[in-house]
Each structure stands twice: as structure tokens, then as C-alpha cells.
Amino acid sequence: MRMPGGHLIIRHEDQSLLVNTGCPVSMGTRPTLVFLGREIPVLERYHGLTVAQWSELIGLHIDGLLGSDVLGRYAVAIDPEAGRTSFDEIRATKSRARAVPSSVVAGLPVVEVGLGGERLRALLHTGATVSCLRDADTKDYTCVGVVRDCYPGIGEFTTELRRVPLLFGDVPVSLECGLIPAELERALRAVGVSGVVGANLLQEFAISWGPRFSEIGLMARRTASPPVSPAPYSMPRPVESASFTSFLTP
Numbered sequence: 688m689r690m691p692g693g694h695l696i697i698r699h700e701d702q703s704l705l706v707n708t709g710c711p712v713s714m715g716t717r718p719t720l721v722f723l724g725r726e727i728p729v730l731e732r733y734h735g736l737t738v739a740q741w742s743e744l745i746g747l748h749i750d751g752l753l754g755s756d757v758l759g760r761y762a763v764a765i766d767p768e769a770g771r772t773s774f775d776e777i778r779a780t781k782s783r784a785r786a787v788p789s790s791v792v793a794g795l796p797v798v799e800v801g802l803g804g805e806r807l808r809a810l811l812h813t814g815a816t817v818s819c820l821r822d823a824d825t826k827d828y829t830c831v832g833v834v835r836d837c838y839p840g841i842g843e844f845t846t847e848l849r850r851v852p853l854l855f856g857d858v859p860v861s862l863e864c865g866l867i868p869a870e871l872e873r874a875l876r877a878v879g880v881s882g883v884v885g886a887n888l889l890q891e892f893a894i895s896w897g898p899r900f901s902e903i904g905l906m907a908r909r910t911a912s913p914p915v916s917p918a919p920y921s922m923p924r925p926v927e928s929a930s931f932t933s934f935l936t937p
Contacts, residue, residue, distance in 0.1 A: 688767070688772045689770065690886065690889065692745070692746065692747070692816065693816030693817075693885075693887060694814075695707075695772075695814075696749065699723075702720075702750040703749050704749060704752065705741065705745075705749045705752045705814065706753050706772065706813050707753065707754055707813060707814030708755050708758055708796055708811055708813045708814065709811075709812030709813065709814045709815060709883070710733075710752060710754040710814055711794050712729070712730050712733055712754045712756055713729045713752055713753050713754040713756055714729050714730050714731065714732075714733055714741070714751055714752040715730075715731065715738060715750070715751040715752075716731065716737075716739070716750065717729075718731065722753070722757065723774060738750065738751055755794050755795050755796070756794065758900075759791075759898065759899050760776070760898060760899075761776060761898060762776070762895070762896070763895060764894075764895040765813075765889065765893060765895065766893045767889045767890075767893065767908065768908050776898065777898075784904025784906040785855075785857070785858050785906065786904050787799065787855045787856045787903045787905055789811075789896075789901075789902075791900050792878050792879075792880065793878070795811075795900075796811040796896065796903060797810055797811065798855065798884060800855055800884070801853065801855075802820075802824055802825075802852075802853055803824070807820070807882060808879060808880050808881055808882075809880065809882040809884045810875070810880055810882070810883045812883045812885050812886075813885070813894075815886065816836075817836050817848070817863075817885050817887065818865065818882070818887055819836070819846070819864060819865045819866060819867045819871075819882055820851065820864045820881065820882040820883075821866070821872055821882065822866045824851075824882070825851050825864060825866070828850060828851050829850050830847045831848050831849065831863060832847070832848045832863075833847050833848065834846060836865060844868050846866045846868075847865070847866065848863045848864065849863070849864055849865075849866075850862070850863055850864075851864045855892075856905075858892075858905055860892070862884075862888065863887060867882060892905040892907055
């Protein structure tokens with residue numbers, strides 16, 4: 688695995704695949720994709736986007752996208768220090784990872800995080816390079832920069848980054864978070880979710896989960912990596928209008 692521009696890419700045989708827990712479907716350049724020795728059905732276009740358009744928009748060539756429909760079938764361990772992502776059909780019985788309270792919404796993983804004595808639910812979104820929380824929850828924290836981001840159905844937006852002290856279970860982390868656009872905030876609120884935890888969490892932790900996104904766990908890295916400057920767009924520019932709720936639904 689590698690993370691150019693903060694995008695989580697794995698190399699599987701001769702394919703470069705984007706690992707995207709925030710997308711409910713997997714995509715390819717043909718109706719099927721061979722993964723772990725199995726031929727799995729995938730979409731060639733989703734919400735107006737093809738794999739070729741994903742490649743252009745994130746500035747990286749990919750041959751396919753692994754969404755939550757496939758990622759949720761396996762016990763997955765993402766180890767950024769080792770540069771390795773492993774897949775198994777049965778979760779290992781022993782793990783040093785610390786469990787994080789979690790649930791599943793529309794087939795997507797949601798984690799519970801602590802902030803200022805409150806508990807919030809956030810989408811675990813490995814396809815997003817930038818984590819995002821509500822302005823009301825983060826307004827008291829220091830701004831450390833400004834980046835551009837883009838969400839399907841929302842479009843491009845510029846957001847300041849704030850360094851926010853969060854708790855994942857009992858594990859503390861200071862995470863750079865952008866601000867959720869108002870439209871996305873309303874859509875998230877409708878499903879009881881308050882934010883997005885992106886792939887920048889991997890700067891501090893290895894991440895694992897069991898089949899069906901059970902037992903999401905974090906293990907602190909021996910050496911935290913410096914913040915990764917996000918690519919110009921951490922998610923694709925929308926080709927057609929779509930609400931966040933429809934984005935969750937294949």
C-alpha cells in the first residue's frame with residue numbers, strides 16, 4: 688500500500704485500487720473485478736463517475752475502487768508503517784488494537800469519538816484525505832492551514848484546518864479536521880452522524896476491522912508520520928447532483 692497525496696492505494700497483482708470505506712459500491716473498468724482470486728461484480732459508473740474520471744480527479748491512476756460492499760466482507764488491517772494492507776475472511780482472535788465504539792449506517796462504518804466531553808458519531812471514510820467536523824464543535828481550536836476539498840453532490844469547497852483533540856474509545860489523538868459544508872452537515876445529521884474521519888487518521892494509527900465492519904480497532908504507530916498535504920481534491924468533483932443520502936445508497 689501507499690498513500691500519495693493522502694489517498695489510500697493498494698497494489699493487488701497488476702491493479703492499483705483505491706480503498707474507500709465511504710463509498711457503498713466497488714468500481715472497475717469492466718463489469719467484474721478480480722480480487723483475492725474471486726471475480727466480483729462492480730459498477731463501471733457511479734453517480735456519473737467512471738474509474739478513469741476518478742483517476743483524473745484525484746491525480747492518480749487507479750484501475751478500480753474497493754467500496755464498503757467488498758471491504759466489509761473481510762477482516763482488514765491497514766498498517767501504514769509496514770506499507771501493507773491485509774485481508775482475511777475471519778478476524779484474528781488476538782490483536783493489540785484498541786477497540787473503538789462503532790456501528791454501521793447504510794453499510795458504511797461509523798465510529799464514536801469523544802470531543803470536549805461529548806460523544807459524536809463520524810463516518811470512517813478512507814477515501815477522504817481530510818477529516819471534517821462541524822464548525823460548532825471545533826470553533827475553539829487552532830487553525831493550522833487551509834485546503835480545498837470536494838464531495839459528491841456538494842462540489843468543491845475551501846476549508847480551514849483545525850487541530851482538534853479527539854478520543855477514539857480511550858485513545859487520544861490530535862487530528863487535523865476541516866469544516867463540513869452546510870449541505871453535507873444537514874445530510875449527515877439526518878442519519879445521526881456528525882462528521883467524517885478521513886485517511887489522515889493513518890498518520891497516527893494502524894486501523895483494523897472485522898467482517899461487516901465489526902470491532903473497529905486502532906493501534907498507535909511507533910513513529911507518527913508528518914501531516915500529508917492533501918491533493919487538490921480529496922474526493923471527486925460531482926458530475927451530477929446527488930444528496931449525501933443518495934450517495935450512501937447504491
